[in-house]
Amino acid sequence: GKVDDVAIWGRALAPFEVSDIWNGGDGKSIEEMLGLAIPFEFTNIIYNAAEDGFRLEWNSKPNKTYALYFSESLAEFDADIDDSITSQGETTVYPGEDEWLPNPLEGAPKLFFRIEENQ
Incomplete structure (x- = not known):
C-alpha cells in the first residue's frame, strides 16, 4: 500500500x-x-436587492472544482446552478467579484444553497 x-x-x-x-x-x-x-462551509452570502442577485463565498481547496445547487426547501437539492466551478485557492467567490448570480427562484420566500466538492 x-x-x-x-x-x-x-x-x-x-x-x-x-x-x-x-x-x-x-x-x-x-x-x-x-x-x-478549515471547515468546508459558506463564509459569506451577499444578497443584492437592486440586482436581485447573490454572491457566494466558501472555504475551498486549490486545484479542486465545485458544484453549486439550490433549493426552496432543505429536502432536495436537485437543481444545479453550476457543476464545474474552479477553485480560486483557499477561498472561492462565485460568481466573480463584479458579477451577481441571478436569483434562481425569483419571488420565492426562501432559498437555500449547497456547495459540493467534485471528486
Missing part, C-alpha cells in the same frame, strides 16, 4: 487514539479527524 497521510506527534498516542484514527477515518485526513482542518 501507499502512505497517504503522515503525522508526527509530540507524544506517544494511547491505543484508543490510534484505534480512533484507524477506524474512524473514513477517508478523512488527520487534520479533519483532529478538528484542525
Whole structure:
C-alpha cells in the first residue's frame, strides 16, 4: 500500500487514539479527524436587492472544482446552478467579484444553497 497521510506527534498516542484514527477515518485526513482542518462551509452570502442577485463565498481547496445547487426547501437539492466551478485557492467567490448570480427562484420566500466538492 501507499502512505497517504503522515503525522508526527509530540507524544506517544494511547491505543484508543490510534484505534480512533484507524477506524474512524473514513477517508478523512488527520487534520479533519483532529478538528484542525478549515471547515468546508459558506463564509459569506451577499444578497443584492437592486440586482436581485447573490454572491457566494466558501472555504475551498486549490486545484479542486465545485458544484453549486439550490433549493426552496432543505429536502432536495436537485437543481444545479453550476457543476464545474474552479477553485480560486483557499477561498472561492462565485460568481466573480463584479458579477451577481441571478436569483434562481425569483419571488420565492426562501432559498437555500449547497456547495459540493467534485471528486
